[in-house]
Amino acid sequence: MLLGCCRTSTADRNPDHQIDALVRNGVGRGNIHVDVASGAKASRPKLDLVMPLMREGDTVKVTRLDRLSRSVPHLVTLGAELRERGIGLHVVEQGVGTATTEGRAMFGMLSVPAELQAVYRKRCSRCSSAAAGGAGCTSRGWYATSLQSHI
Structure with a gap:
């Protein structure tokens, strides 16, 4: 059986492009499970629900590794x-698939950039928030506030 896993970081994100890609790759819509959770969290309600249901010979499909973790x-x-x-x-x-030795090796190599991306995004967000707070940021964002001060 083919099972699809999708993830969005927040409820206002739309997973349709992930669902469409999985359907194009043979996963039935009824077998696609969508989680709304931060990529940094290991626990995902839908993934946690699906894991015990999977059997030998099944395949999990995801659009990108960062959608899994x-x-x-x-x-x-x-x-x-x-x-x-x-x-x-x-x-x-x-x-990339884990059916071959080469695929398993690529799986390991691709997981490193996924984690780096998350670290850099978090760091950038923290730095932006700190800079914005010092610049009198409003709900419109740091850039809009600082741009207005130069006009």
Whole structure:
């Protein structure tokens, strides 16, 4: 059976492009599970619900590795659990699957940039917030506020 997993960071994000990509890659709409959770969180209600239902020979499809997790330890743990249970993993946009030795190696290598991206995004957000607070940021954002002061 093919199972699809999607994730959005917040409820106002739209997962339709992920769902469409999974459907184009053979996953039935009824087998696509969408979580709304931060990528840094290991626990995902829908993923946690689906994991016990998967059987040997099933394949989990995701659009990108960062939709599954942004944490290398979580990806490695999840990948190992799937492999031990005989469940495949296919990353659609990156064309990587765990059915081959090469695919498993690529899975490991691609998980590192996913975690780096999350770290950089968090750092950038923190720096922007700190700079905005010092510049008298309003709800319109730091850039709009500082631009207005130069006009």
